[in-house]
Every structure is written in structure tokens, then in C-alpha cells.
Amino acid sequence: MTDNSQGDAAPAAPATRCGFVALIGAPNVGKSTLVNALVGSKVTIVSRKVQTTRALIRGIVIEDRSQIILVDTPGIFSPKRRLDRAMVSTAWSGAHDADLVCVLLDAKAGLDEEADAILTKLASVDHEKILVLNKIDLVPREKLLALAKAANDRLKFASTFMVSALSGDGVGDLRHRLSEMVPPGPFHYPEDQMSDAPMRHLAAEITREKIFRQLHQELPYQSTVETDSWTERKDKSIRIEQTIFVERESQRKIVLGKGGAAIKSIGAEARKEIAEIVGVPVHLFLFVKVRENWGDDPDRYREMGLEFPKGK
Numbered sequence: 001m002t003d004n005s006q007g008d009a010a011p012a013a014p015a016t017r018c019g020f021v022a023l024i025g026a027p028n029v030g031k032s033t034l035v036n037a038l039v040g041s042k043v044t045i046v047s048r049k050v051q052t053t054r055a056l057i058r059g060i061v062i063e064d065r066s067q068i069i070l071v072d073t074p075g076i077f078s079p080k081r082r083l084d085r086a087m088v089s090t091a092w093s094g095a096h097d098a099d100l101v102c103v104l105l106d107a108k109a110g111l112d113e114e115a116d117a118i119l120t121k122l123a124s125v126d127h128e129k130i131l132v133l134n135k136i137d138l139v140p141r142e143k144l145l146a147l148a149k150a151a152n153d154r155l156k157f158a159s160t161f162m163v164s165a166l167s168g169d170g171v172g173d174l175r176h177r178l179s180e181m182v183p184p185g186p187f188h189y190p191e192d193q194m195s196d197a198p199m200r201h202l203a204a205e206i207t208r209e210k211i212f213r214q215l216h217q218e219l220p221y222q223s224t225v226e227t228d229s230w231t232e233r234k235d236k237s238i239r240i241e242q243t244i245f246v247e248r249e250s251q252r253k254i255v256l257g258k259g260g261a262a263i264k265s266i267g268a269e270a271r272k273e274i275a276e277i278v279g280v281p282v283h284l285f286l287f288v289k290v291r292e293n294w295g296d297d298p299d300r301y302r303e304m305g306l307e308f309p310k311g312k
């Protein structure tokens with residue numbers, strides 16, 4: 001890693017920043033509207049269909065020299081059924097993995113039961129948190145100040161923003177603050193891949209899930225999947241190439257299966273699910289590669305949207 005902050009060598013280019021920001025809020029607080037306002041028209045947002053099933057990238061913002069990757073945390077509500085509880089715990093783990101947490105409250109609804117449950121739960125998340133009061137166009141100023149104070153009394157927030165995602169009011173300030181708060185580091189997504197990035201990432205997640213479902217008893221370590229290319233063809237179908245990385249030759253054989261049976265079935269399931277989401281036919285090509293020590297490579301963790309465990 002290079003350090004541009006000291007030394008008297010030639011002046012370095014200003015350092016970049018990049019980080020994952022988890023958006024947390026009860027249903028209907030305006031998350032989608034805010035993502036659209038933050039991102040602008042640059043990046044296509046992942047289909048709404050998949051929001052309820054897994055945490056995923058909602059949009060990528062470039063501000064100054066920072067790349068801000070907005071991640072969704074689906075299903076943050078008071079879970080009643082067991083299945084819902086499992087889903088919510090996945091969502092919260094998304095919050096733990098992110099670099100920053102952005103908590104959205106509906107200013108009109110105030111600190112209702114759902115908002116209260118979220119604030120309680122957030123007490124166990126160590127990352128810096130930003131409070132965003134949305135829909136300020138619907139609420140008189142005094143009420144906003146009282147709500148900001150009440151929420152800050154409940155939980156320590158690094159900053160509080162009052163915005164209207166719908167009108168765009170206050171959104172620029174929020175974007176700027178996020179760009180300052182994400183940690184220093186290289187962009188995770190090259191700028192020429194940004195518009196595909198959410199879909200590439202989601203497609204890799206889907207394949208990873210299929211591998212896990214089919215092979216978790218045989219594969220002791222988690223493999224990692226990367227989408228190498230995503231090309232739209234003339235007939236509107238999409239050609240996707242992915243590489244599955246494993247650590248040993250023996251694991252490669254497991255992923256391939258007898259006569260390629262395992263990879264064929266993983267590919268068929270993943271292809272079907274990706275095609276359902278994108279709504280056009282998909283041609284999926286999977287490759288399996290042995291890459292020793294990928295578990296020690298910070299980039300692989302980033303691909304998975306995880307923090308590289310420090311100090312090891």
C-alpha cells in the first residue's frame with residue numbers, strides 16, 4: 001500500500017477513497033428515491049424484484065475522488081416469522097460489513113415503532129452512522145429539529161442530514177459528506193464498468209449461492225466468484241463469463257463434478273435465476289480456477305463486499 005500523505009518525493013495525485021455505505025430504513029422511508037437522487041442518472045439500479053432476497057448494491061456514486069457504493073439492507077422490520085428473522089439477520093450482517101451506515105427516517109412518521117426497533121438494533125453496529133431525515137418537504141421545521149434531537153439522544157450519529165429525496169433538497173450535502181467519510185483506497189469498480197457493476201456483482205452472488213447450496217458438504221471452504229465479462233448481444237440476450245476461484249486442485253474437481261455434472265447444474269440454476277432478474281435470455285459461461293491463498297488477498301474480500309480482516 002502506498003502512503004501519499006508524507007515524504008518529499010514528487011507530489012502524488014490526490015488519493016482516492018472508496019467504501020460501502022449500508023442504507024438502513026423501514027419500508028417506505030424513501031430508500032429507492034434517495035438512491036436515485038444520490039446516483040443521478042448515471043447508473044442503472046438493480047431490479048426491485050430482488051430486493052427482498054439479499055443485500056445488494058443499489059447504486060454507485062462518484063463524488064470528487066471518492067467512490068461510494070450504496071448497499072441495500074432488505075427486510076429491516078420487526079420479524080415475526082422464523083424465515084423473516086433469518087432474512088433480517090442477513091440484512092444486519094450487511095450493516096456490520098459496510099464501512100458506514102446511513103440510517104433513514106421518514107420525517108413525517110417520526111420515531112414510530114419500526115424506527116425505534118431499528119435504532120435499538122443499531123446500537124450493536126460499531127461503524128459510524130449518519131442520520132438522514134427524509135421527506136422534509138412534508139414536515140414543519142420545528143418538528144424536524146425535535147426529531148433530530150430525539151434520534152440523536154437515542155444513538156450517537158456522526159452527522160445528521162435533513163433531505164427531501166423527492167425534490168433533491170439537501171441531497172448534495174449528504175453526497176459530499178459520504179464522499180469524505182468513506183475510507184481511503186482505490187476505486188472498487190473501474191469507471192467503465194460502473195453501470196454494469198451492480199448486475200455483475202449480483203450475478204456473481206447468485207452463482208456463489210448455487211455453489212454453496214449444491215456443494216457445501218463437500219467444499220469445506222467458501223469459494224469466490226467473479227464476473228469477468230457482461231456483454232449485451234445484438235439479440236438483447238446477455239453473455240456472462242464468470243470465474244469460480246478455489247484454493248486447491250482437489251476443490252476444483254469437486255466444483256466440476258463427475259464429467260462436469262456439478263458445474264453444469266450450478267450453471268443451469270444460476271443462469272435461470274439471473275435471466276429472471278434481468279428479464280432477457282442469459283448465456284452463462286463458468287470457469288474454475290485454482291488460486292492459492294485467495295483468502296489472503298484483500299481484493300477478493302472487496303469483491304464479496306466484505307472487509308478484509310485486519311491484523312492477521
Ligand SMILES: Nc1nc2c(ncn2[C@@H]2O[C@H](COP(=O)(O)OP(=O)(O)OP(=O)(O)O)[C@@H](O)[C@H]2O)c(=O)[nH]1
Pocket residue numbers: 025026027028029030031032033034051134135136137138163164165166167
Ligand atoms: N414527499 C416526499 N415523498 C417521498 C420522499 N422520498 C420518497 N418519497 C415517497 O415515499 C414513497 C416510498 O419511497 P421509496 O423510495 O419507494 O421507499 P422505500 O420503500 O424505502 O424504498 P424500497 O425499500 O427500495 O422499496 C414513494 O411514494 C416516494 O415517492 C420525499 O423526500 N418527500
